[in-house]
Amino acid sequence: MxxxxxxxxxxxxxxxxxxxxxxxxxxxxxxxxxxxxxxxxxxxxxxxxxxxxxxxxxxxxxxxxxxxxxxxxxxxxxxxxxFIDTHIHYPQTDIIASPSPGLLHWLDTYTFPEERRFAEPAYARAVAEFFTDELLRNGTTSALVWSTVHATSADALFAASEARNLRMITGKVMMDRNCPEFLRDTAETGARDSADLMSKWHNKGRLAYAITPRFAPTSTEAQLAACGELARAYPDAFIQTHVAENRDEVKWVAELFPDARSYLDVYDRYGLLRPGAFYGHAIYLDPDDRRRLADSGAAVAHCPTSNLFLGSGFYDFHQSDAHRLNVTLATDVGGGTSFSMFRTMNAAHKVARMGGYHLTALRMFYLATRAAADALGWADRIGxxxxxxxxxxxxxxxxxxxxxxxxxxxxxxxxxxxxxxxxxxxxxxxxxxxxxxxxxxxxxxxxxxx
The missing domain is CATH 2.30.40.10 (Urease, subunit C, domain 1)
Known part of the structure; x- marks a missing residue:
C-alpha cells in the first residue's frame, strides 16, 4: 500500500x-x-x-x-x-457586503443593477468561474443556486460546474412584474427559456435544474401558473423561491394576492409545494403554513447571516421542530455575508439562542450535509x-x-x-x-x- x-x-x-x-x-x-x-x-x-x-x-x-x-x-x-448550500445567488457575488437599510432597498440599489450585467455571456462566465471556485474553497461541493433572468447566466453556471464535476442545481429566474424592465420576462418567455435550459442541462452528469420564480411579488398569476405547468411536466425538477422573509414583504404579498390564505398558500395554489421544492427564509409562517410545508415534503432553506444582515427576523426552531420541517442551512450570498458554512453555522446558533433554542454543533453539521441531501432526494448520492x-x-x-x-x-x-x-x-x-x-x-x- x-x-x-x-x-x-x-x-x-x-x-x-x-x-x-x-x-x-x-x-x-x-x-x-x-x-x-x-x-x-x-x-x-x-x-x-x-x-x-x-x-x-x-x-x-x-x-x-x-x-x-x-x-x-x-x-x-x-x-x-x-457541505451542501441550499440557497445562494451567484450573480450577487460581487455585491456581497453592500450597505442597505433593508431588503427592498438592497434589491433596487444593488441587486437588480448587478444582475443586469449577466445578459453578457462573458461577464456571466467570469463570475461563475469565481463563484464555483469560492464554493470549493469553503468546502461546499453541492449547491442549489440562483442565476438571473437571463438564460446566459444559467448556461454559464452549468458550464463552470460541469468543468469542475460538481453536483450543482440552478435555474433562470422568472419575474414578469414589479421589477426593472431590463430584468423582466413574460409568463411565456420565462417558461420557454426554462424548458429549453432543462432540455440542455437537467440530469446532464451531476447537474440538475430548478424552476425559479424569484418570489410571489415579482410574478403574475399567469407566470406562477406557468411555473406550476413546468413542475407537472418535469416532476424530477427542483423548485426554489422565497417565502415570508420579512414583514413588509408578507404585507405586500397579501395586497397582491388578496384571495390567498397566506404567502405560502400563493405557491401552493399553483402546485409548487412538493419534495424537491426549497423555500428560502420561511420566518413569518403560521401553524397552518408549517403543517402544509411538512405534509408537502418541501424544505426550508434557513439563511441566518442574510436574515441578520437585512434585519429580516429570527427563524423559529421551536416551531420548526414541533412541525418536523425539513430544514437545511444556506448562506444566501449576497444578502448573506459569507460563503463559509462555518460562519453560517455561527449565525444559526446565535439566531436560535435569541429564540431560546440551543442548536448543537452536531445538528448544525447535519443540516449542512445529510439534511440537505435528504431534502434534495439525493441521500443515495451525496451528504x-x-x-x-x-x-x-x-x-x-x-x-x-x-x-x-x-x-x-x-x-x-x-x-x-x-x-x-x-x-x-x-x-x-x-x-x-x-x-x-x-x-x-x-x-x-x-x-x-x-
Whole structure:
C-alpha cells in the first residue's frame, strides 16, 4: 500500500484510495435520534471510481484494503461530507457586503443593477468561474443556486460546474412584474427559456435544474401558473423561491394576492409545494403554513447571516421542530455575508439562542450535509459516507489558526470540537476538498506542478 501526502491526478481504473483520519457523517437528525451519526476517531474511507466503497474504523477496514491501494493520511484531521448550500445567488457575488437599510432597498440599489450585467455571456462566465471556485474553497461541493433572468447566466453556471464535476442545481429566474424592465420576462418567455435550459442541462452528469420564480411579488398569476405547468411536466425538477422573509414583504404579498390564505398558500395554489421544492427564509409562517410545508415534503432553506444582515427576523426552531420541517442551512450570498458554512453555522446558533433554542454543533453539521441531501432526494448520492455515495468530502484542520488550535486541544468531546469549528472557523479550516474522490483546489495544482 502506497502512502502519500500529495494529491495526484486521475487514478488508474480500479485503484482504491484510502483516506485515513477522524471520520464523521450523519444517518439522520441527531436532534431526535441518539444514533443519528457515526464517528471513528481513527477511521478510513475506501474510495474507488469516485464513490465510497466503505467507511469505518481503520482497523476494521484494513483487511479490505488492496495491496496496491493509495493511502492518504489525515490522522488528527476531521473528514466530513462536502457541505451542501441550499440557497445562494451567484450573480450577487460581487455585491456581497453592500450597505442597505433593508431588503427592498438592497434589491433596487444593488441587486437588480448587478444582475443586469449577466445578459453578457462573458461577464456571466467570469463570475461563475469565481463563484464555483469560492464554493470549493469553503468546502461546499453541492449547491442549489440562483442565476438571473437571463438564460446566459444559467448556461454559464452549468458550464463552470460541469468543468469542475460538481453536483450543482440552478435555474433562470422568472419575474414578469414589479421589477426593472431590463430584468423582466413574460409568463411565456420565462417558461420557454426554462424548458429549453432543462432540455440542455437537467440530469446532464451531476447537474440538475430548478424552476425559479424569484418570489410571489415579482410574478403574475399567469407566470406562477406557468411555473406550476413546468413542475407537472418535469416532476424530477427542483423548485426554489422565497417565502415570508420579512414583514413588509408578507404585507405586500397579501395586497397582491388578496384571495390567498397566506404567502405560502400563493405557491401552493399553483402546485409548487412538493419534495424537491426549497423555500428560502420561511420566518413569518403560521401553524397552518408549517403543517402544509411538512405534509408537502418541501424544505426550508434557513439563511441566518442574510436574515441578520437585512434585519429580516429570527427563524423559529421551536416551531420548526414541533412541525418536523425539513430544514437545511444556506448562506444566501449576497444578502448573506459569507460563503463559509462555518460562519453560517455561527449565525444559526446565535439566531436560535435569541429564540431560546440551543442548536448543537452536531445538528448544525447535519443540516449542512445529510439534511440537505435528504431534502434534495439525493441521500443515495451525496451528504454521507454510505456505500455507493459519491466521494465528495472535506478535510478540516483543528490547528487551522492559533486560537482554533488552542481551543481544539482542550476539546474533550466531538461536540466541543465541532462547536469550535462552527464558532471560530472560516475557509482557513478547510485543509482540502475532494470531489468524486479527487482532490481539488490550489494544493492540487501546486502538487501537480511540482
Amino acid at each position: 502506497t502512502t502519500t501526502p500529495s494529491f495526484p491526478g486521475a487514478l488508474p481504473a480500479g485503484t482504491t484510495r484510502v483516506i485515513r483520519g477522524r471520520i464523521l457523517h450523519f444517518l439522520r437528525d441527531p436532534q431526535f435520534h441518539d444514533d443519528g451519526y457515526e464517528y471513528w476517531e481513527d477511521g478510513a474511507l475506501l474510495v474507488r471510481g469516485g464513490r465510497i466503497v466503505a467507511a469505518g474504523a481503520y482497523d476494521d477496514l484494513s483487511s479490505r484494503i488492496p495491496a496496491d491501494a493509495e493511502l492518504i493520511d489525515y490522522r488528527g484531521k476531521l473528514i466530513v461530507p462536502g 454521507s459516507f454510505e456505500a455507493g455515495c459519491e466521494a465528495d468530502f472535506v478535510v478540516l484542520d483543528p490547528d487551522a489558526t492559533p486560537l482554533i488550535s488552542r481551543r481544539s486541544s482542550r476539546s474533550e468531546t466531538l461536540e466541543e470540537q465541532l462547536f469550535a469549528f462552527a464558532m471560530l472557523g472560516d475557509d482557513r479550516v478547510i485543509e482540502d476538498v475532494y470531489v468524486m474522490g479527487q482532490a481539488v483546489g490550489e494544493r492540487t495544482v501546486l502538487a501537480a506542478a511540482a
